[in-house]
Amino acid sequence: MNLADICDNAKKGREYALLGNYDSSIVYYQGVIQQIHKHCQSLRDPALKVKWQQVRQELTEEYEQVKGIMGTLESFKSEKPVDILTPQLEEKVEDPAVWPPPTPAEHRYVCLCMWNSLSEPQKKDSPAMQHRGAGPVSRGQGNPKSERPGYKDARGTKAKDDKKGSGETPGDVEQKKFDGTGYDSDLVDSLERDIVSRNPNVHWDDIADLEDAKKLLREAVVLPMWMPDFFKGIRRPWKGVLMVGPPGTGKTMLAKAVATECGTTFFNVSSSTLTSKYRGESEKLVRLLFEMARFYAPTTIFIDEIDSICGRRGTSDEHEASRRVKSELLIQMDGVGGALENDDPSKMVMVLAATNFPWDIDEALRRRLEKRIYIPLPTASGRVELLKINLREVELAADVDLDLIAEKIEGYSGADITNVCRDASMMAMRRRIQGLSPEEIRALSKDELQMPVTMEDFTLTLKKISKSVSAADLEKYEAWMAEFGSV
Structure with missing residues (x-):
């Protein structure tokens, strides 16, 4: 007996079973089982004979499983459900010589359920089966879709989606999809990705200090949504707001808070969003941006570092392509004020811009951004509040004096304080791991690292970290606000 043939036949039997060729698989299984039986008879070693018998038993179990699968497949090909229902159909037909109409798909399913109930005599007398088998045709004609458990999964989802698309449910208004017909789908998708959130979930309370800026933004953006009847005519909402200030003072956080308090769609736009390597495509992006903003209105378009997109025109180093983009941006901004064409503030598009270089902005853009507010460095009380917000998850020692720390960090921006x-x-943590080997550091538990922050820690930190905003920069901001500010 060749052992290689036994191994080869067993391998082929399993491969054919995995491929679904069960007829060939059964032939190979039968052959290999007979070969192992003959091989066991020729063996004299009892231990080796027991091992081969175990192999034969495992192959026999696999053979029975394959036979069971074949039997199940054969049962699906049976015509028993139609035969069971045939007498009922013939009783209703007046002329036996005429064929009955074809059974609808819903009726076929009910027939299959009835056949299953008849094929299980132990469940035939149960109340559930009697109710299921009684009058299948009449129930199927009355409401066949409710009788099909799979129907909800197969078609219910589609019907639900169609309902969403038709705008029947009130919660689907915010989930409407912009129709980008006439535009490149890639451009539409790229701008859809810049919709940060329809609710960024940043509130006024999450921002320390800046009370004057928050008050002005409420009046410029939030109040028109709350009191639409008042903000009409000459009191129309502002078309654009420019936030000016040093880096790290919270301009982006204010923009997200505006979007949250208004409940508007929030577009976060940068220079990379509105530029393309293809000629004329950047202008299309600008126009598409504002068309999408009108579609998702009320909308807040936040353009960070707007000086990089719309700098002063007429300079020697200005390129023709960037000039066209600026012109398109100015044209779109001049017509985005929803209150100019429609007194409904819920349809307005608010342009919220931020810059660290207000003196580089084009004069026409400065005119369109009607409110120009200054976001200053945090005050003494604001610095204390920022310290509390940043240290709320950290354990502080008893000697930590936040008021004293706030005095030492005068001139620091919000980002510097963080x-x-x-x-x-x-x-x-640095003190705890000093001098330890990598293995000892990995063995440290979480509780060993949870040590309170002391006043000495802040003293050492302030020696290493300096402020990022100079006094000369603050003077430039104050001079520009004195000349062009609109608060």
């Missing part, structure tokens, strides 16, 4: 708190909170 960096100070982050570095100070890591000082305890």
Whole structure:
């Protein structure tokens, strides 16, 4: 007996079974089982004979499983359900010589359920089966879709989607899809990705200090949504708001808070969003942006670092392509004020811009951004509040005096204060792992690293981290606001 043939036949039997060729698989299984039986008879070693018998038993179990699968497949090909229903159909037909109409798909399903109930005599007398088998044709004609458990999964989803598309449900208004007919689908998709959120979930309370800026933004953006009857005519909402200030003072956070408090769709746009390597496509992107904003109105378009998109025109280093983009942006902004064409503030598109270089902005854009507000460095009380917000998840030692720290960080921006708190909170960890090997550091538990932040940690941190805004920069901002500010 060749052992290679036994292994080869067993391998082929399993492969054919996995491929679904069950007829050939059964032939190979039968052959290999007979070969192992003959081989066992020729063996004299009892231990080896037991092992081969175990192999034969495993192959026999696989053979029975394949036979069971074949039997199940054969049962699907049976015509028993139609035969069972035939007498009922013939009783209703007046002329036996005429064929009955074809059974609808719903009726066929009910027939199959009835056949299953008849093929299981132990369940035939149960109340559930009697109710299921009684009058299948009449129930199927009355409401066949409710009798099909799979119908909801197969078609219910589509019907639900159609209902959403028709706008019948009130919760689907915010989920409407912009129709980009006439535009490149890639351009539409790229702008759809810049819709940060229809609710960024940043509230006024999440922003420390800046009370004057928050008050002005409420009046410019939020109040028109709350009091639409008042903001009409000469009191129409502002078309655009420009936030000017040093880096890291919270201009982006204010923009997200505006979108949240208004409940508007929030577009976060940068220079990379509105530029393309193809000629004329950047202008199309600008126009598409504002058309999408009108579609998703009320909308807040936040353009960060707007000086990089719409700098001063007429300079020697200005390119023709960038000039066309600026012109299209100015044209679109002049017509986006919903209150100019429609007094409904819920249809307005608010352009919210931020810049660190207001003196580089084009004069025409400065005119269209009607409110120009200054976002200053945090005050003494604002610095204390920022320290509390940044350190709310950190344990502080008893000697930590936040008021004293706030005095030492005068002139620091909000981002600088966040960096100070982050570095100070890591000082305890640095002391704990000093001089330890990598294995010892990995073996440290979480509780060993949870040590309070001390006043000494802040003192060391302030020696390493300096402020990022100079006094000369603040003077330039104040001079520009004195000349062009509109608060």
